[in-house]
Amino acid sequence: MQPANIQQTHTDISVARLSSYRTMFHGANDHELYGIYCWNEALSATLFRLISITEVVMRNRFHTALSLHLHSHRSVGRNDSNDWYNHISLSAKSSDKIRAETHFYHKKSNSWRPKKRQPSANDVVSRMTFGFWPKLLDISGIAWGQLLPQIVPGHRYKDAKYWSVIKHQDAFYARMDLVNRIRNRIAHFEPVWKQGDLYEERRERPGSPKPIIEFHAPASPTEVILRLKLIHDRITELLKWLSPDRYNDYMSSYVERHFNWICSAEGLDAYKQLQPGVNMPMARFKRELNSLLARQAMVTVSRKNRPVGTYYPMLR
CATH class of the missing domain: 1.10.287 (Helix Hairpins)
Known part of the structure; x- marks a missing residue:
């Protein structure tokens, strides 16, 4: 932009x-x-x-x-x-990651407890x-x-x-x-x-x-x-x-x-x-193809204001 x-x-x-x-x-x-x-x-x-x-x-x-x-x-x-x-x-770090998904921290008991509804593997x-x-x-x-x-x-x-x-x-x-x-x-x-x-x-x-x-x-x-x-x-x-x-x-x-x-x-x-990139309708794309080739431009082609494809130049 x-x-x-x-x-x-x-x-x-x-x-x-x-x-x-x-x-x-x-x-x-x-x-x-x-x-x-x-x-x-x-x-x-x-x-x-x-x-x-x-x-x-x-x-x-x-x-x-x-x-x-x-x-x-x-x-x-x-x-x-x-x-x-x-x-x-x-490892301890990996175990902590698993536990964070399968358990919840119970503040009163200061401990981790299994979730009542265990997530699937x-x-x-x-x-x-x-x-x-x-x-x-x-x-x-x-x-x-x-x-x-x-x-x-x-x-x-x-x-x-x-x-x-x-x-x-x-x-x-x-x-x-x-x-x-x-x-x-x-x-x-x-x-x-x-x-x-x-x-x-x-x-x-x-x-x-x-x-x-x-x-x-x-x-x-x-x-x-x-x-x-x-x-x-x-x-x-x-x-x-x-x-x-x-x-x-x-x-x-x-x-x-x-x-x-x-x-x-x-x-x-x-x-x-x-x-x-360049946005243009199909008819214009056909007319300007040679110049687009020379410019090495990427073009989004549309028909009836709807994108129908993207043209990528053959890069050197």
């Missing part, structure tokens, strides 16, 4: 918040900085949609695999959905945060080598021998942790383009060398775009591991095409000029 008062808009957003934009996108004037701020919001929205799809699949994979595991070993509840979280050694797991799931890999006494092939059926390695190796579990943990950190950055309204050094997908453990830096922090708008594309690729790969079908659905979706348009030099420039 076009700001009516650009100085007040900067004040409302926070001059301090925009200072990092001014440093990275050196030379941009006040209107262009606001456009880049809107660009970041659009990027965050598309990435968050992808992360949300991935998160739902991830928790359901863990939930089903652990339910089946506990049912077969201890005959706990339904085989595909039960309270496995009450029968394994969760599906309800409990649906309320766990993204970070709850990677931490499960730290729990001992669970045959992760056998369970992980069920959790990531789309991974190129499908045998228990591979997944029994700690460094392979750590790589999976690191991938989930990367997505969780991006999710938290977006949820806290931090600039998603602002990334630090990217380390190899490995966990730091006592007695082992520290993970090495694969990519240093982006130092230019071009590097920012490349890093965001890399992050997007790693999230989509995680989704593919978890569910090849959901991955295929996403890759053929409007959201994926929209991300590719926004996360490009052309998309950045369009937002920078406060012209992220």
Whole structure:
């Protein structure tokens, strides 16, 4: 949206918040900085949609695999959905998260008591945060080598021998942790383009060398775009591991095409000029197609004042 008062808009957003934009996108004037701020919001929205799809699949994979595991070993509840979280050694923090859903705090007795109407296992797991799931890999006494092939059926390695190796579990943990950190950055309204050094997908453990830096922090708008594309690729790969079908659905979706348009030099420039897209009727779109191709513009096409599709240019 076009700001009516650009100085007040900067004040409302926070001059301090925009200072990092001014440093990275050196030379941009006040209107262009606001456009880049809107660009970041659009990027965050598309990435968050992808992360949300991935998160739902991830928790359901863990939930089903652990339910089946506990049912077969201890005959706990339904085989595909039960309270496995009450029968394994969760960390104190994870236990507190579960208890907050299954119990209430009784002030007079200064104790936690079970809710009279217990939520279903599906309800409990649906309320766990993204970070709850990677931490499960730290729990001992669970045959992760056998369970992980069920959790990531789309991974190129499908045998228990591979997944029994700690460094392979750590790589999976690191991938989930990367997505969780991006999710938290977006949820806290931090600039998603602002990334630090990217380390190899490995966990730091006592007695082992520290993970090495694969990519240093982006130092230019071009590097920012490349890093965001890399992050997007790693999230989509995680989704593919978890569910090849959901991955295929996403890759053929409007959201994926929209991300590719926004996360490009052309998309950045369009937002920078406060012209992220053009709306026009079908007849005009046909007449002006050649000029739109030259302008590399994204166009929402309408018929009888109703959107019927979006045209994305072939990016260089």
